[in-house]
Amino acid sequence: MALLAGKVVCITGSSRGIGRACALESVKHGATGLILHYYGDPETQAEIESLQKEIEINQKPCRIVAVPGDIADPGTATKIVEQGLQTFSRIDVLVSNAGICPFAEFLSMPHSVWERTRQVNLDGSFYITQAVANVMKNQIPQGGAIIGVASISALVGGEMQCHYTPTKAGILSLMQSCAVALGKYNIRANAVLPGTIATDINKDDLSDVEKRENMIKRTVLGRLGAPDDIAGPVVFLASDLAKYVTGASLLVDGGLFVNLQ
Incomplete structure (x- = not known):
């Protein structure tokens, strides 16, 4: 089903x-x-090229525009929208996903770590959401779907994440308020809240075998999440199956949050 x-x-x-x-x-x-969108350094440049090749190998009829830039810079959101519109003339779905999590101890954390994390995670989400929402408002037919990738960290704390969890709570709140502000334009805004997903953002933290095993044991399903575990719910929220879903938050954590005992 497409x-x-x-x-x-x-x-x-x-x-x-x-x-x-x-x-x-x-x-x-x-x-x-x-x-x-991708950051634009040599590593992410190579990654985006391999992604394009993977899509081409699968012989899927999809046009791709790749746009580099620091999402913390509002000019990047402008560039993403401009290049997207030049190619496609519209944007139907936004997945605001870019984020960082440099684990740091609270009492000794340099203010620059707080500022950079906020700028990328929260400011960047605001800039791209605002830019794309303006496109969705003005295009014909009007409307679209916006999905903000927040985190289970929007709901719970973390000792080494005092700078990170507030940004994810902010993304959740941003999506809730955008749902209210944009509903009249047929734009839906929702948040997906991943639990512990094995990605580059936490690979160093999860390299601690004991910590990794403890995280697995805390889930109900008995495993860490994989990126495609989040992609399915995102596609659902972007699709017409969720046409009456807006302002919602979807927790995708393998039962981590509810597993109190």
């Missing part, structure tokens, strides 16, 4: 992890256009 047939999907932080999985799942479900 849930995103004919849709143009914009994804920030798309070169790896959850963003990459969302790109592949979108194509699998019929998206005909992808606007793929």
Whole structure:
């Protein structure tokens, strides 16, 4: 079933992890256009090229526009939208995914770590959401779907994440308020809250075998999440199956949050 047939999907932080999985799942479900944002250093450049090749190998009829830039810079959001519109003339779905999590101890954390984390995770989400929402408001037919990738960390704390958890709570709140502000334009805004997903953002933290095993034991399903575990729910929220879902938060954590005992 092609849930995103004919849709143009914009994804920030798309070169790896959850963003990459969302790109592949979108194509699998019929998206005909992808606007793929990536940071733009040599590593992410190589990753985005390999993603494009992977899509081509699967012989999916999908046009791709790749846009580099620091999402913390509002000019990057402008560039993403401009290049997307030049190619596709519309944007149907936004997956605001780009984020960082430099684990740090609270009392000794340099203010620059707090500032950079906020700028990338929260400011970047605001800039791209505002820019794409203006496109969705003005295009014909009007409307679209926005999905903010928050985190279970929007709901719970973490000793080494005092700078990170507030940004994810902010993304959750941003999506809730955008749902209210944008509903009159037929724009839906929802948040997906991943639990512990094995990606580059936490690979160093999860390299501690004992910590990794403890995290696995805390889940109900007995495993860590994979990026494609998040991509499916994102596609659902982007699709017409969720046409009456807005302002919602979907926790995708393998039962981590409810497993108190």
